[in-house]
Amino acid sequence: MPSCPRCDAPVDDEARYCAQCGAPQTEDAAEELDEYVQRQAEQVAGGGGGGSEGGESSASDAFPSMEELSDREQLWRRGSYVVGYGTVVIALTRVPAPESWPLILAGIAILPPIRRLTAEPLGSPLKREVMAGIYAVFALIGIALFVVL
Numbered sequence: 001m002p003s004c005p006r007c008d009a010p011v012d013d014e015a016r017y018c019a020q021c022g023a024p025q026t027e028d029a030a031e032e033l034d035e036y037v038q039r040q041a042e043q044v045a046g047g048g049g050g051g052s053e054g055g056e057s058s059a060s061d062a063f064p065s066m067e068e069l070s071d072r073e074q075l076w077r078r079g080s081y082v083v084g085y086g087t088v089v090i091a092l093t094r095v096p097a098p099e100s101w102p103l104i105l106a107g108i109a110i111l112p113p114i115r116r117l118t119a120e121p122l123g124s125p126l127k128r129e130v131m132a133g134i135y136a137v138f139a140l141i142g143i144a145l146f147v148v149l
């Protein structure tokens, strides 16, 4: 019995794909998979256009808004990192003053990976606005402690 070149699982003589990892076992299967992936990519990019003029123009119509969205997403991510790390660094210089701890929490809360971590127990990621709100609350507590003490 031959074995899968990718995962070494035994593969049936007739099998076109590995039952263990899904790797194609024949040239035909590999080509078929390539075509399938390409079709999926085209569908995602252009809404399934058939490669005609019409399909292309509809794809270019769809792109600006998508790019705009990802630009805003990028900007938000970068801003969150800058604000988060900046806050943590400033807070660390104030340790062990009591205001440093809420500021550290605030900085950590706004870092983008935290949204992914909290998505696990909560089922869905918290909105960016929620993270910004948590940041604002902790930052205000920190600033208040700084002013009061």
Ligand SMILES: [Zn+2]
Pocket (backbone or CB within 6 Å): 004, 005, 006, 007, 008, 009, 018, 019, 020, 021, 022, 023
């Ligand atoms: Zn395999």
